[in-house]
Amino acid sequence: MSVKAKLILGTAVLLGLIIMPPFLDAGWQNALNTMLIASLFALSFNLLAGQAGLLSFGHAAYFGIGAFAALHLMQAIEDGLPIATPLLPLAGALAGLIAGVCAGWFATMRSGVYFALVTLAIAELFHSFAPHLKNLFGGESGISGMRMPWAGFNFGTVLEVYYLTLAWVIVCTALLWAYTRTPFGRLTLALRDNEQRVLFMGYDAHIAKTVIFAVSAMFSGVAGALQAMSNETANYALFASHVSAQVVLYTYVGGATLFFGPVFGAVAFTLFAFLVSDLTRSWLFYQGLIFVLVMLYAPNGIGGAIAYHVRHWRELNWSRLAQPYGIALIGGMLVTAGVVFVTETVSILFGLEYENLRGNAEGGFPEFALLGGTWSPTSPITWALPASLLIGGIWLIRKAIKQINDTQDDNRELDDSVTDKEGVQA
Amino acid sequence: MEFLIISTLNGVIYGLLLFMVSAGLTLIFGMMGILNFAHASFYMLGAYLAYALSPIIGFWGGILVAPLLVGLFGMLTERYLLRRVHAHGHAHELLLTFGLALIIAEVVKLFFGDFPVAYQIPDDLRFAAFSVFGTDYPFYRVFIGTVAVAMFVVLWLLLSRTRVGIVVRAAERLPEIAEALGHNIPVVFMCVFGAGAALAGLAGAVAGAFYPTNPNMAAELGVIVFVVVVVGGLGSLKGSLLASLLIGLFSSFAVGIDLSLANLLGLIGLGDWARSVGGLLTTEVSSISGTIPFALMLLVLLVRPAGLMGERN
Amino acid sequence: MTTEQANEALTLKKVAKSFGALSVIQGVELSVKAGERHAVIGPNGAGKSTLFNLISGMFPLTAGQILLNGNRISGLTPHQINRAGLSRSFQITNIFHRMSVFENVRMGVLARHNTRFDLLRPISRMRAINDETAEILDTVGLAARADHLAGDLSYSEQRALEIGMTLSTGAEVILLDEPTAGMSREETAQAVELIRNVTEGKTLLMVEHDMSVVFSLCDYVSVLVYGSILATDTPEAISQNSAVQQAYLGEDAA
Numbered sequence A: 001m002s003v004k005a006k007l008i009l010g011t012a013v014l015l016g017l018i019i020m021p022p023f024l025d026a027g028w029q030n031a032l033n034t035m036l037i038a039s040l041f042a043l044s045f046n047l048l049a050g051q052a053g054l055l056s057f058g059h060a061a062y063f064g065i066g067a068f069a070a071l072h073l074m075q076a077i078e079d080g081l082p083i084a085t086p087l088l089p090l091a092g093a094l095a096g097l098i099a100g101v102c103a104g105w106f107a108t109m110r111s112g113v114y115f116a117l118v119t120l121a122i123a124e125l126f127h128s129f130a131p132h133l134k135n136l137f138g139g140e141s142g143i144s145g146m147r148m149p150w151a152g153f154n155f156g157t158v159l160e161v162y163y164l165t166l167a168w169v170i171v172c173t174a175l176l177w178a179y180t181r182t183p184f185g186r187l188t189l190a191l192r193d194n195e196q197r198v199l200f201m202g203y204d205a206h207i208a209k210t211v212i213f214a215v216s217a218m219f220s221g222v223a224g225a226l227q228a229m230s231n232e233t234a235n236y237a238l239f240a241s242h243v244s245a246q247v248v249l250y251t252y253v254g255g256a257t258l259f260f261g262p263v264f265g266a267v268a269f270t271l272f273a274f275l276v277s278d279l280t281r282s283w284l285f286y287q288g289l290i291f292v293l294v295m296l297y298a299p300n301g302i303g304g305a306i307a308y309h310v311r312h313w314r315e316l317n318w319s320r321l322a323q324p325y326g327i328a329l330i331g332g333m334l335v336t337a338g339v340v341f342v343t344e345t346v347s348i349l350f351g352l353e354y355e356n357l358r359g360n361a362e363g364g365f366p367e368f369a370l371l372g373g374t375w376s377p378t379s380p381i382t383w384a385l386p387a388s389l390l391i392g393g394i395w396l397i398r399k400a401i402k403q404i405n406d407t408q409d410d411n412r413e414l415d416d417s418v419t420d421k422e423g424v425q426a
Numbered sequence B: 001m002e003f004l005i006i007s008t009l010n011g012v013i014y015g016l017l018l019f020m021v022s023a024g025l026t027l028i029f030g031m032m033g034i035l036n037f038a039h040a041s042f043y044m045l046g047a048y049l050a051y052a053l054s055p056i057i058g059f060w061g062g063i064l065v066a067p068l069l070v071g072l073f074g075m076l077t078e079r080y081l082l083r084r085v086h087a088h089g090h091a092h093e094l095l096l097t098f099g100l101a102l103i104i105a106e107v108v109k110l111f112f113g114d115f116p117v118a119y120q121i122p123d124d125l126r127f128a129a130f131s132v133f134g135t136d137y138p139f140y141r142v143f144i145g146t147v148a149v150a151m152f153v154v155l156w157l158l159l160s161r162t163r164v165g166i167v168v169r170a171a172e173r174l175p176e177i178a179e180a181l182g183h184n185i186p187v188v189f190m191c192v193f194g195a196g197a198a199l200a201g202l203a204g205a206v207a208g209a210f211y212p213t214n215p216n217m218a219a220e221l222g223v224i225v226f227v228v229v230v231v232g233g234l235g236s237l238k239g240s241l242l243a244s245l246l247i248g249l250f251s252s253f254a255v256g257i258d259l260s261l262a263n264l265l266g267l268i269g270l271g272d273w274a275r276s277v278g279g280l281l282t283t284e285v286s287s288i289s290g291t292i293p294f295a296l297m298l299l300v301l302l303v304r305p306a307g308l309m310g311e312r313n
Numbered sequence C: 001m002t003t004e005q006a007n008e009a010l011t012l013k014k015v016a017k018s019f020g021a022l023s024v025i026q027g028v029e030l031s032v033k034a035g036e037r038h039a040v041i042g043p044n045g046a047g048k049s050t051l052f053n054l055i056s057g058m059f060p061l062t063a064g065q066i067l068l069n070g071n072r073i074s075g076l077t078p079h080q081i082n083r084a085g086l087s088r089s090f091q092i093t094n095i096f097h098r099m100s101v102f103e104n105v106r107m108g109v110l111a112r113h114n115t116r117f118d119l120l121r122p123i124s125r126m127r128a129i130n131d132e133t134a135e136i137l138d139t140v141g142l143a144a145r146a147d148h149l150a151g152d153l154s155y156s157e158q159r160a161l162e163i164g165m166t167l168s169t170g171a172e173v174i175l176l177d178e179p180t181a182g183m184s185r186e187e188t189a190q191a192v193e194l195i196r197n198v199t200e201g202k203t204l205l206m207v208e209h210d211m212s213v214v215f216s217l218c219d220y221v222s223v224l225v226y227g228s229i230l231a232t233d234t235p236e237a238i239s240q241n242s243a244v245q246q247a248y249l250g251e252d253a254a
Helices: A003-019 A026-051 A060-078 A089-107 A112-132 A158-180 A183-193 A195-200 A205-231 A241-254 A261-276 A283-297 A301-311 A318-349 A352-360 A380-410 B002-032 B039-088 B090-112 B139-161 B163-173 B175-180 B185-207 B217-232 B237-254 B261-266 B271-277 B292-303 C048-056 C078-084 C101-112 C127-139 C155-168 C185-198 C211-217 C235-240 C242-247
Strands: A368-370 A373-375 B128-132 B135-138 C008-019 C022-033 C037-041 C063-068 C086-088 C173-177 C203-207 C220-225 C228-233
Touching (some): A003 A158, A026 A183, A026 A241, A026 A261, A060 A089, A060 A112, A060 A205, A089 A112, A089 A205, A112 B292, A158 A205, A183 C101, A195 C078, A241 A261, A241 A283, A261 A283, A261 A301, A283 B039, A283 B090, A318 A352, B002 B135, B002 B185, B002 B217, B002 B237, B139 B163, B139 B237, B217 B292, B261 B271, C008 C048, C022 C048, C022 C228, C037 C211, C048 C078, C048 C086, C048 C173, C086 C155, C101 C127, C127 C155, C127 C185, C155 C173, C185 C211, C211 C235, C228 C235, C228 C242, C235 C242
Parallel strands (some): C037 C203, C037 C220
Antiparallel strands (some): A368 A373, B128 B135, C008 C022
């Protein structure tokens, strides 16, 4: 994609983010806010995981520390400290940076699985210690604060908080992007590729990795601070493995090899959670399923797959590919429908309400409502329908894949080896 | 005195339980280099499957069949999921097992709900094995310990005395050479993974009746099991046993120790000062007993990553 | 430091290395003068790569000292040794596969200019560095492939890149580990010319199996057998040395 096209796209997105929110309801504004924070968290995580190749399973630690730091500063401002409210995330940045230097120095003494385990242990230490430290982390209930007014702004509405978040996320994203253009940013990529060679070319790899860790933790701290600012509260649950897990999911589903890949993942999942979590209790299952499917079939993530197609826009034989892609799409929709049907059916049939229904019906298998229809568990249709959706969908997808492969073979080999001057592939 | 003996017994048995789960994990890591995030999920599956099967084939039936099913599931996982992502590197394998753990937890919640299920010891097993200072010690706890010990003995004999064991050990050291010598290494991997899963499943089936069986049990046990395999040494079965007992005993005793750093400082006259500072200094060991294993894991990882009995890389 | 010593770029004094009970290098004495081209040859398993690993800091010595320009480098980390002015290539190509050829070489140039941890300036604006990188690429004949991924290069192109990367840090003492391994006669001849050009005025220590390369390039040869130096002399003298011929029974001199 040409630089010009990227700029146009970026500007459009930016404009949309600035102009649209006043026309949305508070629920959507909140969702956008969450998406922005999740995106920043994922981008900072990917600096370490995708660019430096250091997979951290405990990044919640720095997110959480940033949140608590911001809240302490918030309380201080309430008590009269003359610092502007919009500067709150700086506390998160500082706390994240310091924590990152300390944790990173030790963690980067190890590599691979051991590194991951160290980061896990650090996060777990925070998670289990925090409830006991009342001064720092407010014990089990956490600490709360209130956004103080500044320069005529009250920061009382979701919209005002949103714009503050947006400003910070834009600045941080720009900084992270600029990072990749600096010598140290290139060093980061080299470390991922071949740490040994970096060492033999005169670089102190341990110090370099510590700095990378610290920078990543710093921006995670900002993300945490933004969340604390928005919720006006934080407790030790921020250190839970669930939080570390989420950022891993966002990043790898979106694509770790692309700069904006993690943003895709963060936005997609946050949107998904926002839209779907009210509709079904099984949305976490769908999330996990999507993650595993992406890991299996699109190892570079959804963003990576999109980037591949964009990069080879001209070379791909779109007229021949349109049909199998269309078939795959339909197949995908059928499979999705089938999976959702089965999952929701199971959820209902094994749920408490159904147990009551059965109790009332004296042990039979009464009908249940799903997706606008009523179904009987004993009727073969209830099972034949999802089965045929699944089988049909999978058959279509396989057929499409075969067609796509045939088309690829006939094509010129796509030259994936040419990069732009900076060796960047995004 | 009573506290000492009961805590020791409980600690040893809890440690043996940890060993049942971590044995498979450490074997799998040693052989395939995969840290299976979903291992504790196999434990959970074992418990839930035993619970689901016991009304149909009885309690003992459940304990026998559940591990087999979990083992089968493990083999399928290795064959169809792990092998696919193997080409993309260790990070992807880790991530896949991670995602698998998430899915299994959600599927369990789907079928069995968010709350603990009533998987219990049958009445005829609820008797005391013996008495200690007037308190009855439950037979079932002893049973759990016995199963774990039996498992260790069987494993050890299998690995060191049989042909299968030799092939497995060869595959762990130098898989390519073993394959070049004609052994079907992919099948070995699949079976080892399945066996590891089955062991965790057995642990779940047996222990799930005693400890609460809920969708969170994988997450709770999972982290401790990681601590065990790291401290024992990734890949070392003996190390795993040692570390399990260590951590089991520690957890058991720590819960009863109401001492803190302030008490320690009190020995040199700084007790009052420590108490006035509060915070960490007055935190009792009993309340942070859950934290110390992580501190231990961190220490081991940084100072001696090979653990107690692992090999230096 | 005597005048003679001051002339020595690289000195090995009683260098020994054991891995547990296995002694791989025993009491090696070697000195390479500044500007000299020196080859290390020997039968397989003699310990040549281990020697390189010791000099470049990959393994610690069991005994002895290594001096670079009179200063002790044994015991330093690989990156410290590189900064002191010694750079090595690898027998098995050790490049940054997922980065462009240009970037591979630029990593070394950045190190030479001491802009390692620059977090603030955009790299595209660094004229001097980018120009120097282009120059090196030109010298090793990879200018046309500058924007390709290093992993996609042919084998001999990767070997050329390997040499380029070794040079890029600006070290005065270059260690080349079997630079012509796996090359055809033509490729070898080109590589020899390349090596001759780029090590002009520098000190070169290389491990080689191909005697024709040694003859065309090197001033001195040391023969390493079972972890100790059998003889050090000019290539002609070594090829006449009967002890060397005996040790090399079965080894064919090209």
